[in-house]
Amino acid sequence: MNYAQLRAFHAVASQGSYTKAAESMHVTQPTLSDHVKSLEGRYGVKLFKRHGRGVILTGLGRALLEITRRQSYLEAEAELLLTRAQGLASGKVSVVADSPYLVVPLLGDFYRLYPDISLTVQFGNSQRVLNDLFEMNADIGVMPEYIDDSRLHALPYRKDHIVILVDKGHEWGRRSSIHFSELNGQRLIQREQGSKTRSIFEQAMRRHDIRPGTQLEIGSREGVREAVAAGFGIGVVVASEIGNDSRLHSLNIKDAVLNVTEYFVCLKESYPMPAVRAFFDLLEQQVMEGN
Incomplete structure (x- = not known):
């Protein structure tokens, strides 16, 4: 043959x-x-x-x-x-992530260990992450939910939670939390369809029978934050994505469980590749050390 x-x-x-x-x-x-x-x-x-x-x-x-x-x-x-x-002296790793906040510092850690490895990173929602992996346009993906698929190797890396985001001048601007029912009739700003954060939040709204008002759909986390800061409505984001923006204020939802776990995933056939395996070795070491 x-x-x-x-x-x-x-x-x-x-x-x-x-x-x-x-x-x-x-x-x-x-x-x-x-x-x-x-x-x-x-x-x-x-x-x-x-x-x-x-x-x-x-x-x-x-x-x-x-x-x-x-x-x-x-x-x-x-x-x-x-x-x-012979030591990991060359190679390349391409990453597609749902946001830059988690993966960029990790790429920095990886680069310091393996400066001769070529790195590329792209960003998109969770559906884009999966598509790029299955189409072999990326070696490693980062997304906020476990996908039960026999083709994937997945490593849970960090737990996070979804919060509500308002501008500092909002009536909730001095509060630390709200009840889920207070979102009834409110104008929400969310990511586009295909975002796992949006999917998790909408499932929770259905469980609690929350009926928001009009919704504004924006195709990036940065866009959601800017729309909130401009007073267009109430944002739905993962806590780690808020950043240090003095225009914004975050609130927990006290009577709902909105936890997410960020996963690093790759195709099982890609896992043994030297550069990919080295990246996962770094992740596993950081998980053992408590990130």
């Missing part, structure tokens, strides 16, 4: 596109396409179907992907063994 053909199949199957797969492997698209066609031709099978500008797997293709994922895992494990023997 031709190993290059299997690697080409795995790249296309993982990326869902010949173009993206070619970019990830640093080869031309015709070269990648030839490898896949040769693999299909040798065994007289069909592994992909065209779907818009991308491709989808046939039943046989899905079964083969499970095998090539295990092969990729073993490949990464072999690289880990050999790289650790």
